[in-house]
Structures are given as structure tokens and as C-alpha cells.
Amino acid sequence: MAAIDVRDITQRYRGRTAVAGVRLTVAEGETHGLLGRNGAGKTTLVETVAGLRRPSSGAVRVLGLDPFTDRDRVRSVLGVQLQSNDLHTALTVAELVDLFASFHRRPADGDALVRAVGLHEHRRVRYERLSGGQQQRLSVVLALIGSPRVVLLDELTTGLDPDARRTVWRLIEDLRADGVTILLISHHMDEVHRLCDRVTVLDRGSVVATGTPDSLIADAGLGGDHRATLEDAFLTLTERS
Numbered sequence: 757m758a759a760i761d762v763r764d765i766t767q768r769y770r771g772r773t774a775v776a777g778v779r780l781t782v783a784e785g786e787t788h789g790l791l792g793r794n795g796a797g798k799t800t801l802v803e804t805v806a807g808l809r810r811p812s813s814g815a816v817r818v819l820g821l822d823p824f825t826d827r828d829r830v831r832s833v834l835g836v837q838l839q840s841n842d843l844h845t846a847l848t849v850a851e852l853v854d855l856f857a858s859f860h861r862r863p864a865d866g867d868a869l870v871r872a873v874g875l876h877e878h879r880r881v882r883y884e885r886l887s888g889g890q891q892q893r894l895s896v897v898l899a900l901i902g903s904p905r906v907v908l909l910d911e912l913t914t915g916l917d918p919d920a921r922r923t924v925w926r927l928i929e930d931l932r933a934d935g936v937t938i939l940l941i942s943h944h945m946d947e948v949h950r951l952c953d954r955v956t957v958l959d960r961g962s963v964v965a966t967g968t969p970d971s972l973i974a975d976a977g978l979g980g981d982h983r984a985t986l987e988d989a990f991l992t993l994t995e996r997s
């Protein structure tokens with residue numbers, strides 16, 4: 757059984773098609789990158805996988821469950837980190853971690869996660885007083901606090917300094933080593949090449965390529981150029997004529 761099975765999803769916003777007939781499967785334990793230009797439909801797709809949007813047509817399964825109709829069971833296996841966090845709150849880092857942990861039957865070790873993203877010294881700081889990058893790091897902790905088997909991460913390292921980026925990468929590598937399935941949206945091609953087993957490229961709501969990072973480089977006709985990067989392949993696959 758695939759950990760994430762997206763079957764011909766179409767998503768429309770008031771008549772405008774944001775995602776058009778997308779198929780995507782992510783195997784258990786796989787780290788899968790989702791690439792696409794701004795507005796390609798990545799967040800819409802991830803929100804649909806998270807059960808936050810009902811697809812206009814098609815179906816989604818997460819470990820065999822429908823995330824829209826089976827929310828409670830999906831919540832116990834799925835961790836979600838979205839681009840926008842609207843936690844305008846006076847709660848501290850430690851209080852938020854404890855609060856989110858209380859939503860789960862088998863929470864992870866919150867202290868260890870806070871330490872892993874380098875927020876330990878900020879445990880007593882209110883969320884609203886954290887910098888943007890620190891808030892972002894906390895959102896990763898909150899996505900992982902339920903010990904999820906499947907994790908959706910939307911631009912998790914955007915806004916992080918280079919050191920914090922590497923810290924979060926190590927966390928992702930640890931999750932991967934533990935067999936957690938990860939769907940990772942990113943505009944950072946170095947990050948995707950390093951972390952992902954396979955990649956799907958979306959363009960204007962449709963899948964234009966799926967494969968390993970190296971196979972995408974080869975399929976873009978750049979295999980003969982040993983300096984060609986995933987970014988070169990991405991630009992070739994999504995170029996506008």
C-alpha cells in the first residue's frame with residue numbers, strides 16, 4: 757500500500773483550475789519532493805492530501821484512509837507543516853509544544869524536538885516574540901509532535917539561516933532513517949536533491965515529470981552534462997515558450 761495515493765485529483769477555485777488530474781504515489785518510507793513555480797498548485801495539492809480541502813474530483817488516500825472523511829484517524833498518523841502559521845499567541849514555545857502534544861495519544865519527546873531544531877534556549881519565549889525563522893522551526897516541531905508516520909512539509913526551510921537549514925535537514929534525515937514517509941515542497945533544489953528519493957514536478961496544475969533527481973536531469977536532456985543540476989532540469993521542464 758502506498759503511504760500517499762493521489763488519484764486524479766482536480767481542484768478548482770470558483771471555476772479556476774489550480775490542480776488538474778494529478779496522480780502521485782509516495783511509497784512508505786519514501787521522501788518525495790514536490791517542485792513547481794509559484795502558483796503551480798503545490799500548496800493546494802498538499803492541503804488536499806492533508807484533508808483541509810475536499811477535491812473537486814478524484815480521491816486521496818493516506819495509509820489507506822480518506823483524509824477528508826476520516827479526519828480523526830488520519831490526524832493520528834499524519835503531521836502537517838503549512839506555509840502560513842496563524843498562531844498569534846502569547847503562549848511560550850514550551851506551552852505550545854505541551855498543548856500540541858496533548859492532542860496525541862503517543863506524542864514524541866517534545867524537549868528532544870525543540871533541542872533538535874535549536875530552540876531550546878527559547879523554550880520560555882512567547883511565540884509572538886520569536887523571529888520568523890524561529891516560528892518556522894517551531895512549526896516543524898509541532899508537525900512532528902504526534903510521532904506521525906507520514907509528514908507533509910510546505911517550504912520548511914524558507915526563511916531559515918544556513919545553520920538552521922542544516923539542522924532541519926538532519927532532522928529530516930533522522931525521520932527518513934526511522935521509515936517516516938515525507939512529502940516535501942521546496943524551491944531549494946539543493947535541498948531536494950540531497951533529501952529526496954523521488955521528485956514530482958508540477959506545472960500549471962499538472963504533473964510534467966516524476967522520477968529520481970538524477971533521472972529528471974537525464975530526462976531533461978542534460979544527462980550528458982556532468983555539471984547539470986536539478987535546477988537546470990527544473991527550468992527546462994517548466995520553461996515557457
Ligand SMILES: Nc1ncnc2c1ncn2[C@@H]1O[C@H](COP(=O)(O)OP(=O)(O)OP(=O)(O)O)[C@@H](O)[C@H]1O
Nearest residue numbers: 769770773774792793794795796797798799800801
Ligand atoms: N483560496 C484560493 N482561492 C482562489 N484561488 C486560489 C486559492 N488558493 C490558491 N489559489 C490559486 O490556485 C493556484 C495554485 O496556488 P497554490 O498556492 O497551490 O500554488 P503553489 O504552487 O503552492 O505556489 P507557491 O510556490 O507560490 O507557494 C494559483 O493560481 C492561486 O492563485
